[in-house]
Amino acid sequence: MLTLEQNEKLTQVGPGTPMGELMRRYWHPVAGSIQLNAENPTKEIRLLGEDLVIYRDAKGTLGCIEPSCAHRKASLAYGIPEENGIRCAYHGWVFNETGACVDQPSEPEGSKFKEKVRIKSYPIEELGGLIFIYMGPQPAPLLPRWDVLAWEGYKDAWSVLLPCNWLQCQENSLDPLHFQWLHRYWGGWSIARLKPPEERDAFFANVAARGADHKKIGFEITDYGVIKRRLVGNETEEDEHWRIGHPILFPNILRVGHGLEFRVPVDDTHTLHIVTNYRQYDTGETPMENVPFEERSLHDEHGRLVRDYVPAQDAVAWVIQGPIMDRTTERLGMTDVGIIMFRRMLQEQMDVVEAGGEPLNVHRNPDENEVIVLPCENYLYPGYEEVGGPFKNYKPGIPDVEAMLSGAGVEREEWAGVEAKTAIWGSQGGSGHWNNGTNYNYSSDENS
Structure with missing residues (x-):
């Protein structure tokens, strides 16, 4: 848990605030x-x-x-x-x-x-x-040309305005375990009640693999942010979820497949969630002139929070934590090591800015900014026929923080013929360290 002062420092984004000044160093x-x-x-x-x-x-x-x-x-x-x-x-x-x-x-x-x-x-x-x-000091850095933004191909994008602070949105990205509970279990329960069988079955087919029981999670700090790794189901460290991993771009972007999710701080109690998607053009497909953009509603026609697809379920979880999550009373466990690491990264980068330095993931070299290709598991890359593309044989570094989980499964129930299995996990141990070799003793109630 954090003190009130620590929580305010991480969540206040107005002019002159430490987090606001850090955020102003980015596009x-x-x-x-x-x-x-x-x-x-x-x-x-x-x-x-x-x-x-x-x-x-x-x-x-x-x-x-x-x-x-x-x-x-x-x-x-x-x-x-x-x-x-x-x-x-x-x-x-x-x-x-x-x-x-x-x-x-x-x-x-x-x-x-x-x-x-x-x-x-x-x-x-x-x-x-x-x-x-x-909105930061001059000269402005380069606008990062992340691959899915810079590649030629079909794109679309949408946004939704959320009545909550940006941090509870981004911390979700450092929390792999939420997928099997929020999306597979609660999402499945919601879909079974709200949608016809064909839409329900399509949802379960989409979340089945990613929502499997987690056995191990790890986080590696990189030049652009964090690589999130996880082992689910029967996977080993040779599988893409661990070997290639999942990039989180500091401070407020998540790579999802061939798309990006931006958690844009509007003010202390509002976030503009922007999602953009990319795919390669099909053979003979006419190149698009304009990228479609949709402003979506947070609520359905009945005034309920939309919950029938994965990003909407994420938004529900963020919003129901309140306008600014109260971290002074939270109780963190072993599954929260990524969140704890990310908060420390934010504090370190706020200190860098306060000292007059340039924070992580700011780009100024044009030669390195033509197209910034990111590793991402289970996806095809332009010019490559195999999953993983240029990262197919990637060898991961040692995670800066990782946690072993029990992965023990427990049967729940059947929702109109769709069987749901979720996991109850314990704490078999965990360790963490930073790139400089010093030990990082994260603070969680499970560890205290």
């Missing part, structure tokens, strides 16, 4: 490229506790600016995008993507007043059908 997606178009050229957003307006001007240039005109504070979300910026609806002042005032139509001819007027602006870029913003 964050805020919308789909297709959302800024001729009919809707402006969009109000909120990121890291700041209200902003993004727009696409008549030349196609993107801008990210503070929401109020410097003149009489009218909202620029209602402005008119023109050739050289966005024109305020109230008195016609124009601001470009750098925040400079470039036109004041009612001021005297030859006036230099506009040269003294600026509004706040932030760097903004597009990649893979998403719009990204950077």
Whole structure:
């Protein structure tokens, strides 16, 4: 468990907070490229506790600016995008993507007043059908060209706004054991009640392998974040789940198959969950012009939390922990070693930023940023015919943290003909260390 001060330090993301300053060192997606178009050229957003307006001007240039005109504070979300910026609806002042005032139509001819007027602006870029913003110090780092964003192929994306803090979303990624309980057991129970047999059977076919009983979990720190490893069912360390593993990109991204999940901190009590997916074009398939983007609802038509697919079930778990999870009363066990490790990583990187350094997973070398190919288990890569692609013969390093689990199974019940098995695990031991060779004594109630 954490103290109140420790929990606040990890969850408060506004300007001037330790976590807010760390988060400002990274690019964050805020919308789909297709959302800024001729009919809707402006969009109000909120990121890291700041209200902003993004727009696409008549030349196609993107801008990210503070929401109020410097003149009489009218909202620029209602402005008119023109050739050289966005024109305020109230008195016609124009601001470009750098925040400079470039036109004041009612001021005297030859006036230099506009040269003294600026509004706040932030760097903004597009990649893979998403719009990204950077809010940190200059010069801005490169927008990381993660493989599934940079590869040519079919893409789609969606988002949902969650009434909870970003950290409880991202900590879920460091918790492999949740899959067999939240998705296989509770998800199966929910699907059996809500869906017809064919949809129920498809769900169980999808989660069966990943939801098997966990025997061992491990986490290896890398240059870009963490590789999560696990042994489920009858797997050995030669299977892809352990040998190749599953990447978590510091600080707030999860790789899932050929897609990415971004847990974007809107403010202390809201998170924009953005999911993007990729597949290679089929032979003869016409390349897409625009990447589809959908804003999904957290609730169904009956006002209930949506729970009929895996990411929605994750969102339910995050939201029902409350707006900001109370970590002062939590009781952590052996299965939580990844979460404990991740919290320490966050603290270490906040310290790096406070000391004036550059945190983990910030990219500045263009040669290394053309396409950043990530290892991910059980998936095909462009140009490769076998699962694992360039990582097929990958040899993992020693996990920085790992835990042995009992994997003992227990029969539950049958849901309309679909048998569900889950695991009750114990604590047969666990160990952890960091890359520098020093021991990492994680704190859990199971270990105390």
